[in-house]
Amino acid sequence: MKRRRRRGRRLGNQDLFIDSASRERVEYWILTLLISLNGYRDFFSSMGGFTNDSIAYFLGLDKYVDDFEAEDRKDILLILKKRLQELESLDDLPLPKILGRNVKWYGKKYCQRF
Numbered sequence: 479m480k481r482r483r484r485r486g487r488r489l490g491n492q493d494l495f496i497d498s499a500s501r502e503r504v505e506y507w508i509l510t511l512l513i514s515l516n517g518y519r520d521f522f523s524s525m526g527g528f529t530n531d532s533i534a535y536f537l538g539l540d541k542y543v544d545d546f547e548a549e550d551r552k553d554i555l556l557i558l559k560k561r562l563q564e565l566e567s568l569d570d571l572p573l574p575k576i577l578g579r580n581v582k583w584y585g586k587k588y589c590q591r592f
Contacts (some may be wrong), residue, residue, distance in 0.1 A: 502565060508533060509562040510581070516556070516589060522551060537561070 511517040527546040528534045534543050537558065542550055551558055 502568070505537065506565040508537065508561070509558055509565065513555075513558055513562050514581075515585060518555060 512521055521533070523529045526548065528539075528543065531543050535538075538559070538561075539554060542554055
């Protein structure tokens with residue numbers, strides 16, 4: 479019997495398989511961390527480029543991974559914000575009440591200055 483290899487998105491040094499049903503949810507949470515909780519500051523490297531290319535590939539930023547320029551930051555943030563808004567408008571990504579409350583509390587407590 480022939481074995482089939484599952485192909486998924488790669489994060490870090492590990493192969494990570496994310497099924498299609500969970501992909502949008504995972505993408506939503508990554509974008510929430512990057513945009514809503516200001517994680518994009520650490521996502522962009524001070525040397526130019528991304529601190530984690532695998533996440534950039536996962537988010538569909540392939541063309542910016544190799545040819546990243548300082549001017550691209552605004553474009554990338556707009557792309558990520560637009561995608562986050564699209565995912566937030568979907569009905570099948572319900573946020574559990576407790577988790578939503580905790581994210582809002584964390585955002586208010588640690589991101590007040592923004």
